[in-house]
Amino acid sequence: MTERDLLRANVLKRIQPSEEGLDYFAGLGKVQHYRKRDKLLVQGEVARFEAFIVSGCVRMYHSDARQHEHNMQFGFEDWRVCDLVSFYSGTPAHHSIEALEETTAILFTHDDIDNVLTRYPEFERYFRLLMQAAYLAGQERMIGALSQSAEQRYLELISRFPLLESRVAQHHIASYIGISPEALSRIKRAMIIRERTSLKS
Amino acid sequence: MTERDLLRANVLKRIQPSEEGLDYFAGLGKVQHYRKRDKLLVQGEVARFEAFIVSGCVRMYHSDARQHEHNMQFGFEDWRVCDLVSFYSGTPAHHSIEALEETTAILFTHDDIDNVLTRYPEFERYFRLLMQAAYLAGQERMIGALSQSAEQRYLELISRFPLLESRVAQHHIASYIGISPEALSRIKRAMIIRERTSLKS
DNA sequence: CGTCTATTTGAATGTACTCAAAAGCGGTGG
DNA sequence: CCACCGCTTTTGAGTACATTCAAATAGACG
Numbered sequence: 001m002t003e004r005d006l007l008r009a010n011v012l013k014r015i016q017p018s019e020e021g022l023d024y025f026a027g028l029g030k031v032q033h034y035r036k037r038d039k040l041l042v043q044g045e046v047a048r049f050e051a052f053i054v055s056g057c058v059r060m061y062h063s064d065a066r067q068h069e070h071n072m073q074f075g076f077e078d079w080r081v082c083d084l085v086s087f088y089s090g091t092p093a094h095h096s097i098e099a100l101e102e103t104t105a106i107l108f109t110h111d112d113i114d115n116v117l118t119r120y121p122e123f124e125r126y127f128r129l130l131m132q133a134a135y136l137a138g139q140e141r142m143i144g145a146l147s148q149s150a151e152q153r154y155l156e157l158i159s160r161f162p163l164l165e166s167r168v169a170q171h172h173i174a175s176y177i178g179i180s181p182e183a184l185s186r187i188k189r190a191m192i193i194r195e196r197t198s199l200k201s
Numbered sequence: 202m203t204e205r206d207l208l209r210a211n212v213l214k215r216i217q218p219s220e221e222g223l224d225y226f227a228g229l230g231k232v233q234h235y236r237k238r239d240k241l242l243v244q245g246e247v248a249r250f251e252a253f254i255v256s257g258c259v260r261m262y263h264s265d266a267r268q269h270e271h272n273m274q275f276g277f278e279d280w281r282v283c284d285l286v287s288f289y290s291g292t293p294a295h296h297s298i299e300a301l302e303e304t305t306a307i308l309f310t311h312d313d314i315d316n317v318l319t320r321y322p323e324f325e326r327y328f329r330l331l332m333q334a335a336y337l338a339g340q341e342r343m344i345g346a347l348s349q350s351a352e353q354r355y356l357e358l359i360s361r362f363p364l365l366e367s368r369v370a371q372h373h374i375a376s377y378i379g380i381s382p383e384a385l386s387r388i389k390r391a392m393i394i395r396e397r398t399s400l401k402s
Numbered sequence: 403c404g405t406c407t408a409t410t411t412g413a414a415t416g417t418a419c420t421c422a423a424a425a426g427c428g429g430t431g432g
Numbered sequence: 433c434c435a436c437c438g439c440t441t442t443t444g445a446g447t448a449c450a451t452t453c454a455a456a457t458a459g460a461c462g
Contacts, residue, residue: 064348072343085337094344117326124325125318131332136286138339142273143295145346146379147265150450169408178347183450185410351418370440384418386442 003031003054003106010052010078014129021120028116029106034058040097040105041083047093049107050082051075056103057167060095061175071176074100076163080130081105100168145178151187153177204232204255204307211253211279215330222321229317230307235259241298241306242284248294250308251283252276257304258368261296262376272377275301277364281331282306301369346379352388354378 008026011017017025029052034040041047043063051058053075060073060081072095075081086093087110116123144153154177158165164173171181179187209227212218218226230253235241242248244264252259254276261274261282273296276282287294288311317324345354355378359366365374372382380388 062344062348064344068348070344070347072340072347084333085340088333089337094341121322121325124322124329128325128329128332131329131336132285132289135332135336135339136290138336138343139273139286140295142339142343142346143263143265143271145343146271147263147269171408179449180451181409182411182452186450189410372440381419382441383420383443386440387418390442 003104006054006078007052007106011126015122015126017120017122017126021116021122024120025116025123028112029108032105032107034099034103034105036099036101038099038103040081040099041093041095043094043096044092046090047083047086049109050080050084050087050113051097051105051107053077053079053081054104054106056099056101056105058097058099058103058105059168059172060097062095069175070178071172074161074164074168074172074176076167080134084131084134100172150177150179150183151191154184154187204305207255207279208253208307212327216323216327218321218323218327222317222323225320226317226324229313230309233306233308235300235304235306237300237302239300239304241282241300242294242296244295244297245293247291248284248287250310251281251285251288251314252298252306252308254278254280254282255305255307257300257302257306259298259300259304259306260369260373261298263296270376271379272373275362275365275369275373275377277368281335285332285335301373351378351380351384352392355385355388 004026007029008022011022011025030049031054034056040051040058041060055077058075058081059071060075060083061069061071063069073081075097081097083093083095083097085091086095113127117127144156148156154173157173157177170184174181174184177184205227208230209223212223212226232255235257241252241259242261256278259276259282260272261276261284262270262272264270274282276298282298284294284296284298286292287296314328318328345357349357355374358374358378371385375382375385378385
């Protein structure tokens with residue numbers, strides 16, 4: 001039941017619900033296990049659940065008209081991953097979600113969430129705060145994409161999530177910051193060379 | 202009192218609050234008038250209010266380290282514009298908001314919103330839905346930025362908001378889609394030439 | 403060890419940027 | 433009504449950065 005505890009802790013980071021409400025919510029959802037490369041969601045289908053990652057790591061990505069994949073979000077323990085557009089509006093998802101490692105998640109259907117919101121409206125605040133956090137992250141990312149160089153975006157990303165370097169393939173990071181894997185490779189090399197020459201001088 | 206009516210209608214598009222709650226909410230906020238080029242918010246200050254645009258038009262933009270401005274959002278009648286990051290977290294805003302025309306807005310402070318949420322928790326849902334809509338829009342935009350050409354982004358933007366072409370300067374649109382004004386000018390010319398030659402053939 | 407995938411490197415190409423200048427447009431005052 | 437001013441848009445030329453395609457190298461895993 002340790003998955004459920006992680007979930008409880010996640011709620012308590014944001015709101016102080018009644019014990020009853022928390023129990024109810026923590027009992028919802030379905031624990032699911034995924035192996036590396038399993039898909040939690042396939043682009044074009046409707047997202048029927050929101051995934052709360054208990055352990056492991058996933059990526060959410062969009063595959064464009066030219067079959068190029070663009071990573072939109074990574075998800076580790078204690079993160080929530082979902083194509084919220086699809087989930088809340090019932091339209092086909094613009095994203096796929098794929099496990100990058102062995103991953104355990106708790107899946108919440110729309111009904112689960114409706115149920116808790118109807119019974120314990122205190123959770124409206126929880127979901128609003130989650131939404132807010134997701135929005136803010138997106139906003140920050142957009143600013144970065146518009147006003148920073150690829151190198152700056154890379155440095156900022158890995159300084160904010162040092163996990164990524166060790167757990168995620170480099171081409172996935174390249175995709176996240178919006179450049180080709182070759183470009184990221186070159187950028188890293190340029191950084192190393194710059195560092196060497198500046199140390200010598 | 203027509204400003205307030207627009208606000209009521211906006212609420213009713215999303216939730217069915219008690220009459221009491223709606224009256225309370227519709228009475229909140231302060232009507233404010235801005236002239237062209239007036240700033241509703243200056244980057245670096247804390248956003249003390251969320252603006253509900255009653256008439257006119259504004260842009261929210263980020264000014265980067267090189268003093269380049271990047272338009273993040275436009276706002277017309279019946280839209281909400283705010284640096285939500287700053288507003289909800291109390292940190293200095295990463296955006297400025299500027300009136301592009303004579304503009305009337307209703308301004309809601311954080312206290313206003315806290316008050317209505319405390320008294321009428323039904324409004325949690327309203328703000329969650331707003332947040333959701335804002336998030337979804339951001340998500341769509343990010344996908345576009347990563348996977349579409351500048352030309353496609355331009356075409357999609359003006360087909361979605363035909364208002365823009367007539368009411369907003371071209372360089373503001375260029376900034377929104379993330380390219381220089383020169384680049385947009387060239388793209389438009391290329392489109393016209395393509396059209397001419399395809400008509401002739 | 404061999405296979406599969408990820409990363410690196412190279413070369414040619416493309417797209418958008420910067421800087422600079424010209425042309426277009428709208429409003430104001432003489 | 434015209435001349436001028438300020439601002440936007442257009443055009444040109446040179447440059448920077450990332451892309452694509454292709455090939456070589458390096459790592460991971462069975």
